[in-house]
Amino acid sequence: MRNFLSVSLMATCLLTACFTTQVQTGQQRSFAPIHSDRQWFTVGGLVQLSGAAGQECKNGVSWAESGQKATDVLISIGLTVAGAVAAGAACDLPENPTDEERATHSLCQGAIGGVLPLLIASRSVEYQCVNPANPPGVQVPTLAPVPGGTPVSQH
DSSP, X not given: OHHHHHHHHHHHHHHOOOXXXXXXXXXXXXXXXXXXXXXXXXXXXXXXXXXXXXXXXXTOEEEEEEEOOHHHHHHHHHHHHHHHHHHHHHXXXXXXXXXXXXXXXXXXHHHHHHHHHHHOEEEEEEEEEOOTTSOSSOOOOOOOOOTTOOOOOOO
């Protein structure tokens, strides 16, 4: 059980990658608030369980960024540990096992322990709504020249 748990944790840490996907919609960023959300998936990430992010944005989304953040990695590790504990409780190993019994036990632990992280997974999402009240983009004020300063030519 201890070996399986340590191998499972190591595999989870190695196979769980922090990634980020950015989507730009052509709208420039504004000073509107940035929203954060967590989306949930099943069947190895193929089926979305939660709703799409940005549904409260009446004028659309100016940008979105989704990825596997540290919290999502911790959720994945927790699910792996829970799967390993469930596998340890469900898979019996005789006191003096044969090679065939060890192989069957390993197969049982792998099947049960690996199912939980495949059944549910999370992803973090940040996005910003298009804000029609503010002009898009960052407004840069024009600075007056400093008295007695040397003018700098702009290329």
